[in-house]
Amino acid sequence: MVEQREHWATKLGLILAMAGNAVGLGNFIRFPAKAAAYGGGAYLIPYFIALVLLGIPIMFVEWVLGRYGGQFGHGHLAPMLYLTAKKKLSPSSAAWFAIIGGAIAFIAGVMITGYYSNIVGWMAFYACSSLGGVFAEFETAGDAIGYLVDFLTNPVYNFPAWLISLFIMTFIVSRGIRRGIEIAAKIMMPILFLEGIVLIVLSLTLGAPVKPEWSSIKGFEWLWTPKLTKLGDPTAFIEGAGQIFFTLSIGIAGIIPNYASYLRREDDIPLSALTTTSLNEFAEVVMGASIAIPLAYAFGGYVMPSQEAINAWLAENPGASLCDALDALGASPLVQVEHGCLSGFMLSVSALPPLFGKLGGLGSLAGFLWYSLLWFAGTTSAIAIINVITTIFEEDFNIKRSVSAWISFTLVFLAGVFVNIEGAMNTPQLTDYLDLADFYAGSLILVVVALIEVVAVLWLWGVEESYEELHRGAFLTIPKWYWRIVAGVITPIYLIIMLVWFAVTGTSTPPAIPENMFGWLAVVMMFVMFVVGLVINKVVIYRRYGKEIRGGT
Amino acid sequence: MPFAPEALAFLAFGWIVVFGLLAFVGYKWLQVSKRRKESES
Secondary structure, three states: OOOOOOOOOOHHHHHHHHHHHHOOHHHHHHHHHHHHHOOHHHHHHHHHHHHHHHHHHHHHHHHHHHHHHHHOOOOOHHHHHHHHHOOOOOHHHHHHHHHHHHHHHHHHHHHHHHHHHHHHHHHHHHHHHHHOOHHHHOOOHHHHHHHHHHHHOOHHHHHHHHHHHHHHHHHHHHOOHHHHHHHHHHHHHHHHHHHHHHHHHHHHHOOOOOOOOOOHHHHHHHHHOOOHHHHHOOHHHHHHHHHHHHHHOOOOOOHHHHHHOOOOOOOOOHHHHHHHHHHHHHHHHHHHHHHHHHHHHHHHOOOOOOHHHHHHHHHHOOOOOHHHHHHHOOOOHHHHHHOOOOOHHHHHHHOHHHHHHHOHHHHHHHHHHHHHHHHHHHHHHHHHHHHHHHHHHHHHOOOOHHHHHHHHHHHHHHHHHHHHHHHHOOOOOOOHHHHHHHHHHHHHHHHHHHHHHHHHHHHHHOHHHHHHHHOOOOOOOOOHHHHHHHHHHHHHHHHHHHHHHHHHHOOOOOOOOOOOHHHHHHHHHHHHHHHHHHHHHHHHHHHHHHHHHOOOO | OOOOHHHHHHHHHHHHHHHHHHHHHHHHHHHHHHHHHHHHO
């Protein structure tokens, strides 16, 4: 049964919305930090391997799944999985495969939007702070971190920054695909790329405003200098793969299948998917690597304490970590990033504000451009997830889109408000809820969902059938061997290796383990969302396909 | 501009891959639009 659904008005709108979904905070703050920590320029080797073996195949899988599901009037993962799984499984097995798979994706959708929209709100606050000249008072990275802590612990600023951003996201989604998301993408994406280009020019021509030997171009060179020995550590390959997940938004709550569900039956997939991938890679490898690290180098250079000093400090402070030592001995922010002690986000809010402050009026403007770029990047990604949740209520429960969008708002609010409350309560960890949700919903679950999708499309639907579907109306032919061998065999093996790696290395220490009651709350919230997802998906699938599942026609 | 050759090599590698991808999809879209125009006329 083919249902009439809204479609993208233009090819450009579709590609910009898909690119907007993919281009997020990770492109500008996560990628350069991971590159710095895992081999500099050499990080591109595991990164591009993951792009070819994971990113592009899963991208195709998600587009195929989405366009196919859209023909049956579905915009979210569970019924799409059912439709493909039932080609090989019995209807009742396919239903449970889909219900559970959809519920896992639902956890990611709600939890990620909950904390991600908070971070997007912080970027709005930082953009305003920069324009207001606040950063001029900062001398050190410590001053900037103090400002972040003050902000996070003060709900008078933190709460509205989040709420206003979430309101804007929900408003865009409530207006629908053509009048909301497509228009927003057509406005925000060109602004984002323009801001990025201005910042690249500024970053690479900045010179050395703090110390003559700390020029930004030197920082650019530092980032790209390969540290090939780092590739001997398998973590580099897992991190490369993890970055591909974040950057392409694959496995995240079925957002690509959702956007692809608004394609027409004969709309192209391979070339459109590859185009959004290319735009995303431009935003990451070219833009992302050219801004934060060179600017951070211009602020703090590369100051590494001597090994003797580190050893002596560690001997005096038993139980302390290398990160503690680097921090205490005044290692520059980039050294801490290189050793995995400082995340890309922390670099962005610790090293960059004092630099912007030192540059006067130009710095205020540059800071505004940087944080508003991050706001646009985050917003275009967050609306994609909110749209998935909205689609469930709109299409499967026949609730008006405007109301469905605000139901999604309520769910996201519930999942995200504890990030705010934990800040207001000034816990020692400050972000335990966020860190835990990010570890499970924002990392582990993405791999699980991607594996479920690949199994559904390549194994249960079949290589031949899905290949044919991929090429319906295609402007580009994908080699059959790539679909059969890479997408059908290598991609799932790679995903299983990632899951085993997670299980072996990452589940015994924070952030995998809660450190305070907010961490436990995140665990409870994820469980609640899983149950809600199960119930919703069961109702949706049985209401629509109950007859065939129970053995009728 | 002093830029270590190995850094330059990896920068070039990354940028060639990305701009190569962009050029490839741009060329394909151009072909699509040409074909569409031809079939319309």
